Amino acid sequence: MTDGVLYIGNKRYSSWSMRGWLAVRLAELDVDVRLIPFERPGPTKAIAALSPNGLVPFLEHNGARVWESMAVCDYCAEVAPGLWPADRVARAHARSISAEMHAGFRELRMAMWMNLGRDFSGLGRTPGALADIARVEALWAETRARFGGGGPFLFGASFGAADAMYAPVVARFLSWKPEVSAETSAYCSAVRAHPLVAEWYDDAAAEPAEWLVEDYERAPAG
Ligand SMILES: N[C@@H](CCC(=O)N[C@@H](CS)C(=O)NCC(=O)O)C(=O)O
Incomplete structure (x- = not known):
């Protein structure tokens, strides 16, 4: 039970x-x-x-x-x-960027939906999606510069709630491959390699073919 x-x-x-x-x-x-x-x-x-x-x-x-x-x-x-940083200032920042994710980045979410099994390289680059990506990259860079010195995640060594909120954005970047900075790529690699993210990907790959949704499998017009 x-x-x-x-x-x-x-x-x-x-x-x-x-x-x-x-x-x-x-x-x-x-x-x-x-x-x-x-x-x-x-x-x-x-x-x-x-x-x-x-x-x-x-x-x-x-x-x-x-x-x-x-x-x-x-x-x-x-x-x-420990899912949020222990330090008050870092925690305020973590909650703010997580809330920004929860409330926003609509253009990115619409143009580059999550599909862990497809390579949509180069597609989905609408002006709105690119503007959202620029904001995501800026906030990751600022967060890592201020709080992430101790490790590869947003707030350092431990993968926390803010990383969980952004993990599906990482997944989109890995499927749709927008042009991003080396720093962004390094963060994406660290998130993808986290054991829980790897477990989620493995489970996704094992889902039955009957669960596939045609609309999410079809590449958008380039
Ligand atoms: N604001 C909600 C969004 C949740 C949401 O949109 N979930 C989608 C799946 S990603 C859903 O349940 N869709 C129901 C359906 O497609 O039938 C949250 O943060 O949890």
Whole structure:
């Protein structure tokens, strides 16, 4: 008997699920993970029926019901405070960049969706997506310069909630290969090599062919 359930969508596509799952795993919550494959056209009925906002991730843990990936990160950080930096100033910065991710980068998310199994090199470079990428690169560089000296992640040696919030952006950069700085590439490599990110990718690669969604597999017009 576990302490609850984390509901997620397809690992291949569901960027918000990836954030919630990473936070839950970093905090080592003892929950069952139930993956509900997306139906298209959506919304997915089984997700709509169980989750308060009709979306995943959705976490039920010891009586708590938590939806929205930022809330899942914050809940997990109550259990495992190390998910946010210990220092007040660094923690404020981590929360700010994570909230910026949660609320924004819409053009990037629309033009370069997450598909862990495809190489969409060179595609999706709309002006809005490129502007979002420039902002992501600037905020990663600033964060690493101020707080990341001790290791390869945003706040140094340990992969925390802010890295979890940006891991699906890394995944997009790896699939769509926009032109980025050497510093950005190094951060992407570090995130991709993290054992939990590697586990998520491996699970995504093992998903059955029936779960593939044609719209997310088709390359956009170059
Ligand atoms: N703001 C939400 C966004 C969650 C979201 O958009 N989830 C998508 C999957 S990535 C979803 O559940 N879609 C339902 C569907 O496609 O049926 C969060 O941060 O958790």
